[in-house]
Amino acid sequence: MMDEKWIDEIWRKIDKKLIRVAVERRGTLPYSTDEKGVYDDKYKTYVNFWTNGFWPGLMWLMYQGTNNEEYKITAENGEKLLDGALKNYDLLDHDMGFMWHLSSGANYRITGNQQSYVRNMYAANILSGRYNLKGGYIRAWNGSDNKGYAIIDCMMNLPLLYWASAETGDDRYKNIAISHADKTLKHHMREDGSVHHIVNYNPETGEVIDTPGGQGYQSGSSWSRGQAWAIYGFTLSYIHTKEERYLNAAKRVANYFIAACCDDYLPKSDFRSPAEPVLYDSSAGLIAACGLLELARMLPENERGMYERAAWNLIKTITDTFADWSEDTDAIITHCSQYYSANKHITMVYADFFLAEAIGKLKGINTFLW
Ligand code: GLY
Secondary structure: OOOHHHHHHHHHHHHHHHHHHHHHOOOOOOOOEOOOOOEOOHHHHOOOOOOOOHHHHHHHHHHHHHOOHHHHHHHHHHHHHOHHHHHOHHHOOOOHHHHHHOOHHHHHHHHOOHHHHHHHHHHHHHHHOOEEOOOOEEOOOOOHHHOOEEEHHHHHOHHHHHHHHHHHOOOHHHHHHHHHHHHHHHHOEOOOOOEOOEEEEOOOOOOEEEOOOOOOOOOOOOEHHHHHHHHHHHHHHHHHHOOHHHHHHHHHHHHHHHHHHOOOOOOEOEOOOOOOOOOEOHHHHHHHHHHHHHHHHHOOHHHHHHHHHHHHHHHHHHHHHHEOOOOOOOOOEOOEOOOHHHOOOEOOHHHHHHHHHHHHHHHOOOOOOO
16 A cells, blocks of 8 residues: 655655755744745744744654754754743643644653753643633633633643653643543534534533634534544544543544545545635645554554555645645645635645654654654
């Protein structure tokens, strides 16, 4: 099924392009590229942006696969830049995991750096502080209108809490993660295996008020990146807790996702949106692929095939169709969507992160930072 020559070639091309970008964009926190293909710098414009951990994370993935110190230097630099975000307390939200577990958490786990350990523990404590005891969920965003908002993406922030409990031997963090995961399982998950992006709870009682459309087409639709976060997020909760219900949840969303995109393996931004405009989200496909590979790893051999094949089809098709290997541009993966109503394709640094994670997994490199 898998073409090892293709995998080696893609890894070589990723390294060739990213080693230049790693050096040229050191001292910045990139998110997306401009019309000339040059990365922006969220450190300058919004250091608290939720994606800012992916750049150092991507650098750690490449360091793991190449041992090239240039990647390590850029990763360490990006992590230091993120200290600016910790100082803007009011701008911190639930994305502490995306921001710190992939930067400081990765540094600590790879090098044992004690400063990184402290940063990641601060991040875990801030995330824990967003847990609503009466509601039973981790609050997603700030602002007076959304005290009751919990979003599916948060499943990817939970590994930070599992890590904090494993490090300290104190189950408080893990208990919060499990409570949030159970609430998500109960209320985000739909009958057909798809998930809501947002569930809005009564913060005093934890009852569901409504399920706004969020970054998808509308309420009740199926934002593909949300489905991908759910596949990977439930799988991660299973990996860290070994609670069977999370594995079953991951399988249900995975089965839904595979059926929704198996006509061409190029996921649309929303699986339940009008046929026109055609709006893809490559990031959703690559996140899902990484989740599917981890899910398959957790299953008995006779159950793995379908998930491994779907992961391969997503990675191969998206890369063959939407990868930009030009040396004049900074990002690799194109055709991502920030949210449905933006109605445009952009590059996003985390699509490249999940590409590197996926190809690393296929090559047998340790690219698991969750
Ligand atoms: N976590 C926000 C997004 O996926 O766009």
